[in-house]
Amino acid sequence: MSFDLFKYLTTLGFIYIYGRLILHYGKMFWAYMMNERILWNTKIEKPRILFMGMGLGVMHLAFYSRYTIESDTLIVLAISFLVFLAGFFLSILPWTDKFKNSIQSQKSAGSLKKNKNFNLKISEDQAQKLYHNLMKYDLLNIEKTSLLDFRNVLSKDWDAHNSKIHFNMDGPSSREFYEFLSQTFPKNTMTIKNLFITSDLVLRANGKKYKYNTLKNAHTRTPYSKNNQALNKIFQDLR
Template sequence: MSFDLFPYLTSIAFIYIYGRLANHFAPKIYCYFLNESIVWQKQIEKPRIFLHLIGLSFMHLMVYSNSSIEITGLLIQFITWLTFILGFFACQFTWTKKFEATFTPQLKRSTARSSENFNLSISDLQLIQLYNELVRFDLLNQDLTTVEDFNNVLLKDWKEHNSKLHLKMDGPSCREFYEYFIRTYPNNSLTMKNLFVTSKLVLRADGKSYNYNTIKNAPIRTAVSKHNESLIKIFRKLS
């Protein structure tokens, strides 16, 4: 009795592909049914879905062929395996940075660096991902800070808008947030003082301004903030 490895490996591949799809789209579906705002990037999500439809179609077709047709000959088996693998990699490609870089529209920003701007070097997709992660870990007041507010505060000149960024973090957590941010996006000249004091755009959950000395001296009083694990997970996912 011969042992057919094909069904077992294909089952693992399907679990991986569908699991990753569920993990990515489930929060969006959840927000849809709760009538909450959904961050949907058509330029990247539509190609992702299209490639998954193609890849999964080939994968399912090869599984069907293997189970219903009596396959004989090494050439037929090779074609079946090769087609399934190509379908799998078509799906997997959509989760790579190369795919995101290809389909993410780059915002044309002025090369002039303003003294009243954070001058961040960060893509629109990265900003949206950061916003979603902060909301997911309840570190940002979503009711007072929309995605548009988030983008306005971090990208535009401070006097060009009326948006504010309301964080649900204490001083030590803000210090760690700043440190993780500049490590994850090193090509930035963002300063802690500009972020929390000079701009007057980043506020506490109660709407008051942060005390710069509290944030600056946080490591002396608190070695690890209460949101340390959440911040590690957020920036690990973004890196």
């Protein structure tokens, strides 16, 4: 029995792509089953699913055509494999940092055209409740952040006040705070970069800025932060 190199390589390709899908969306499914809040970033996940769908479609088409076309010539094999590689490339593209940064930058570009404001649709009562719950779990430096500071930062133009928010949270926890906040109050022009970097309004407890690369790559190092359960309860309480 001859060794089928095409079948071997394409099988590895399918295992890799479907493996990534299972690992990524399996975590979301598990969170759903455990009644935990799902961190679903629509701005990234929708384009990702589109590219994955197109890529896998092309991969399956190439695999199917290889074994239905009654020809074993080298050129047919080469074309089938090149088409498979094109589909494989489409499938891995949405997992790259370049793809995610491109999607996020499009949102940022739209935000820059508007006022220097997060445009966060949150009521005073909701802001007060969020403030007190963050204080309850010691995630906020209350010596440097009053309730008025907290409201000003979230609701007013950046240059209309002198308030700052000082968090008692590391990079991964702060990223999850942003994700929970933007999903609980989806009507906003907030990005992780303008919240923690551009605005210069949200700082660490020591008054220093967060590092953008630390925030951006937090999920690759720790899927869930050490304050994930506390943040989950805080935002569940705002529903």
